[in-house]
Amino acid sequence: MSPHKAPDSSRRSDRSRRAIYDAALALVGEAGYARTTIEGIAARAGVGKQTIYRWWPSKAAVLMEAFIDLGTRAAEEAGGGGDYAIPDTGDLAADLKLVLRATVDELNDPVTEAPTRALAAEGIIDPALGAQFVEKLLDPQMQLYVTRLRSAQEAGELRDDIDPRIALELLIAPLTHRWLLRTLPLTHAYADAVVDHTLRGLGSGPMK
Amino acid sequence: MSPHKAPDSSRRSDRSRRAIYDAALALVGEAGYARTTIEGIAARAGVGKQTIYRWWPSKAAVLMEAFIDLGTRAAEEAGGGGDYAIPDTGDLAADLKLVLRATVDELNDPVTEAPTRALAAEGIIDPALGAQFVEKLLDPQMQLYVTRLRSAQEAGELRDDIDPRIALELLIAPLTHRWLLRTLPLTHAYADAVVDHTLRGLGSGPMK
Amino acid sequence: MSPHKAPDSSRRSDRSRRAIYDAALALVGEAGYARTTIEGIAARAGVGKQTIYRWWPSKAAVLMEAFIDLGTRAAEEAGGGGDYAIPDTGDLAADLKLVLRATVDELNDPVTEAPTRALAAEGIIDPALGAQFVEKLLDPQMQLYVTRLRSAQEAGELRDDIDPRIALELLIAPLTHRWLLRTLPLTHAYADAVVDHTLRGLGSGPMK
Amino acid sequence: MSPHKAPDSSRRSDRSRRAIYDAALALVGEAGYARTTIEGIAARAGVGKQTIYRWWPSKAAVLMEAFIDLGTRAAEEAGGGGDYAIPDTGDLAADLKLVLRATVDELNDPVTEAPTRALAAEGIIDPALGAQFVEKLLDPQMQLYVTRLRSAQEAGELRDDIDPRIALELLIAPLTHRWLLRTLPLTHAYADAVVDHTLRGLGSGPMK
């Protein structure tokens, strides 16, 4: 049925795959996503164009994989197989501030900024890519929050009548909002303010 | 200062400008931003390519202006000079729910979705364009919120120790977050939940 | 040495080359040289523009090659490997009239006129192209004359103290002069007159 | 009937006409004919494009007029209204050599070469322009030859049975041939050789 023979991935050249990842990330960092071309990646990686077209459907897909691979390798280097989790010291506000500050630092990291923005932008337009972006890069992080928030609910630190996934959005969304729209600088102070205000509530009067 | 001598805008053809706006919006709606080309816009508008290059620096800039113009014209038609403002019934929660629901509807409007996403995506990558996007399209809306929130502070509905601009972000960011990332459906119920949780606070215990 | 890396001519598509020749000659014949464009040739040949730019430096170069190829193919078809030569009947005047009349017919041929004029004109302005024009299209013909004239010198039909190349110019130049400048019609009678006058001399008295 | 209003030439600006001539000649000299544009001429002359389009049908026509004007002005400066004529010393060969050498020098003059070649080339392709070229620039010169040759016939220096116009072509064509085709250098020696050989004849035997 399919006109395309599926390539045999067991024969795939690892050298080429790696070289393509490196070239893609380097070019996006140097020239920006728009000025990065498949032809350029191939040339830089010392690879035939077809080798890229054989394994990826689009420039965005290449960059996505390269970026995920980057994260995976970084994780392997740092923690030798360790899991990440949000600390649970019993003080929810303090724990959240810690991770949100880390998120702020990550978003402000000039090295990862270009590819992250490129992928986010592409994902906004292309739903399939966006889903992949969320699934591969965002969800794992999100899950950590959900876990911590659920434990907070059990400890009575967090209202029972709230879906942890919504709570999580209320905390994270303001940060991504500032980062994406560049309305105001994204600082640790802002992260702290978000945690405080969100937990405490904006309303002044007593609300049940 | 500029290497290019600025064209004389007093001689500019209004017919062409309008036709370019229309063509740009139509094409983005029909084929998507990526498949919309300057050449295509020119052809559809019955205009020379140079007329586009003379007045705009990029495809995104054309679309941006077209979109702003669309909003302006729509506003002129609807309210004959009327100002928009968030209602102030004395019930802050209800008022906010009203406008956030309207925002939800606007974001879900299939007509404006394609160009809005395109501009947002482009703005994420290009800071200059992003600034324009924020300034021309977002800020006016934002200002309405700030006004209403400040009045709420005066009325004792809102804590005094909070910057209205931050409050505004806590309310709006979750909506744009869902819209951009398509994590979960963007509904009126969600808008209501955001208002309730944000005003009331996530924390269960008493906080100073 | 060259800033452009030379393409690999062993991978060159013969189908495209032929199609380009045909399209170029057809368009020059139909619309004239000035109205013939590279874009038009590519479209007519069903070929990408880049395929032309890859192998030729200019429109004139394309036409030149197409024209040379035309001659080559015509020659191959006609005489299956035969050499052309000016006949040597012993009567120099008669032999020259024969070939000059043939030249007249060739110049008057409406099929080849447009491209020939175009190439001549281009060669007048561009020395490199002119050299190619002379070398590829004129010199072979000229050489035939030189051979015949030298044999005439040996046979005592032609003065010894004259360079055959100059003699050749005296015979041919008047024809090309009329053809290029269109001063007066180019006829067999004129060819005959040129031969007679040139051989006999214009002077009436005896000259040393 | 005519859709174009004929412009009123009595109101024509002489300043502009002159400036256009100067600009055209300068640009052709500096950049070559192909790289000279109407827009460029207008800009250099400080003139609106329409002023050129109003009075000339083509770039070639502008250059032609400019060139003719150049010749006219040069002539007026040099000989204050004097006629040019080929000297008639009684020695036809010597007289012809004199003028042919002058022609050689003129053709070799680097200042006039670019425009002359440009006009010649254009005239080869465009019959109307070619006719003008011949009529305005060549014929006057030619007429001088015809006069001198006719006088030579009367003096018995030149055969009676030859049309002076043909004789003229036999003398001049070899020079233009070399100049146009750049086959061999165009020298005084060549001019002399042409005169000698043409008058004396190429044939070695006695011909009636």
Added chain:
DNA sequence: ACATAATCGAGACGGTACGTCAGGTCTTTTT
């Protein structure tokens, strides 16, 4: 160990769009 088949590097190919240049027409303002 070797045949054999897929992958690889390279890059020519038919295309599309780019951003620029100039052509020739038209309109506005100045002289």
Added chain:
DNA sequence: AAAAAGACCTGACGTACCGTCTCGATTATGT
């Protein structure tokens, strides 16, 4: 009324990449 200025539509320029395709020249098993 002609001229300077220059915006406009048109169309070609030469370039950059697209995604497909064909080439040898390596691999990398599976007999």
